[in-house]
Amino acid sequence: MDNRQQIHLENLSLRYRGIETSALKHISVDAEFGHVIGIIGNHHAGKTSLCRALAGIVPTIISGDVTGTIQVGSLSPNLDWQKYNQQTGVVLQNPAGQLSGLADTVADEIAFDLINQGVPADQIKRRVLNVADQLGLGDQLNQSPGTLSGGQKQRLAIATAIVTDPSILVLDDPTSEMDPLGRQHFFSWLVSVEKKTIFIVSNEVDDLCEIADQIWVLKAGELVAAGKPLTVFNHLKPDWQLAEPTVFRLAKLMKWSIPGGADEFPVTNQQLEEAYYAAN
Numbered sequence: 001m002d003n004r005q006q007i008h009l010e011n012l013s014l015r016y017r018g019i020e021t022s023a024l025k026h027i028s029v030d031a032e033f034g035h036v037i038g039i040i041g042n043h044h045a046g047k048t049s050l051c052r053a054l055a056g057i058v059p060t061i062i063s064g065d066v067t068g069t070i071q072v073g074s075l076s077p078n079l080d081w082q083k084y085n086q087q088t089g090v091v092l093q094n095p096a097g098q099l100s101g102l103a104d105t106v107a108d109e110i111a112f113d114l115i116n117q118g119v120p121a122d123q124i125k126r127r128v129l130n131v132a133d134q135l136g137l138g139d140q141l142n143q144s145p146g147t148l149s150g151g152q153k154q155r156l157a158i159a160t161a162i163v164t165d166p167s168i169l170v171l172d173d174p175t176s177e178m179d180p181l182g183r184q185h186f187f188s189w190l191v192s193v194e195k196k197t198i199f200i201v202s203n204e205v206d207d208l209c210e211i212a213d214q215i216w217v218l219k220a221g222e223l224v225a226a227g228k229p230l231t232v233f234n235h236l237k238p239d240w241q242l243a244e245p246t247v248f249r250l251a252k253l254m255k256w257s258i259p260g261g262a263d264e265f266p267v268t269n270q271q272l273e274e275a276y277y278a279a280n
């Protein structure tokens with residue numbers, strides 16, 4: 001396959017300055033450009049560190065050594081961060097810390113990068129309205145960003161990340177402060193996003209199974225599994241200490257396995273439906 005269509009990590013390690021232990025250790029994995037990659041792992045597994053490496057935040061903003069290869073399509077943060085950064089939208093764990101602090105209104109905050117890029121005013125207006133609408137912020141456009149709830153600030157951070165239409169998104173636990181309905185809207189929206197490579201850290205394994213092409217499992221800085229959600233969750237190891245998807249637990253309880261499969265249980269609603277009808 002043309003390597004511009006590939007995500008290729010090879011021997012990727014990350015060590016924060018002044019810390020002896022590496023936060024990421026020799027990660028090698030391939031995936032397809034344009035896919036959604038769900039990143040999971042227990043406490044301190046290295047999920048945020050992987051996002052920081054994938055976004056080029058370490059070493060450009062946070063001090064540390066990143067070694068190995070990160071290739072996302074034709075772009076690489078450790079070869080040409082400027083170019084990579086122009087094509088990458090990032091949502092960090094603390095959305096409030098990511099906002100400019102300079103904008104009086106939500107609309108101005110969303111418009112910030114477009115103004116910096118010299119985009120004509122009528123286009124800015126159109127894109128701000130469009131993105132605000134997608135993220136359910138249409139009624140907050142004239143509000144001060146500081147008055148938003150945690151979940152709304154996360155949606156604003158996502159809006160600012162996507163308004164420039166980047167081809168890569170790095171989302172570190174983007175729904176952590178959203179209420180259940182907000183989370184549901186977010187994941188429905190994510191399904192509708194086209195033509196982007198998305199790396200998303202989340203504990204919401206039910207939702208990840210629905211949207212992810214691949215799941216990467218980290219443990220103590222190492223990549224211990226990578227593959228389709230169905231495969232990964234059917235081969236979980238207890239010491240990874242990960243939650244199983246609800247669909248998977250139900251199907252296992254009811255003995256509804258994937259039709260024709262190697263005794264695997266479904267992890268998505270559609271797979272559950274097929275397994276149910278095959279069993280009944």
Ligand SMILES: Nc1ncnc2c1ncn2[C@@H]1O[C@H](COP(=O)(O)OP(=O)(O)OP(=O)(O)O)[C@@H](O)[C@H]1O
Pocket residue numbers: 016019023041042043044045046047048049050062
């Ligand atoms: N800025 C930093 N400086 C030094 N060490 C760090 C820094 N950020 C993270 N670490 C360390 O790197 C390791 C991996 O942490 P990381 O935050 O990447 O894991 P995580 O899987 O995102 O964890 P959690 O789910 O608890 O947020 C931990 O040992 C952590 O203490």
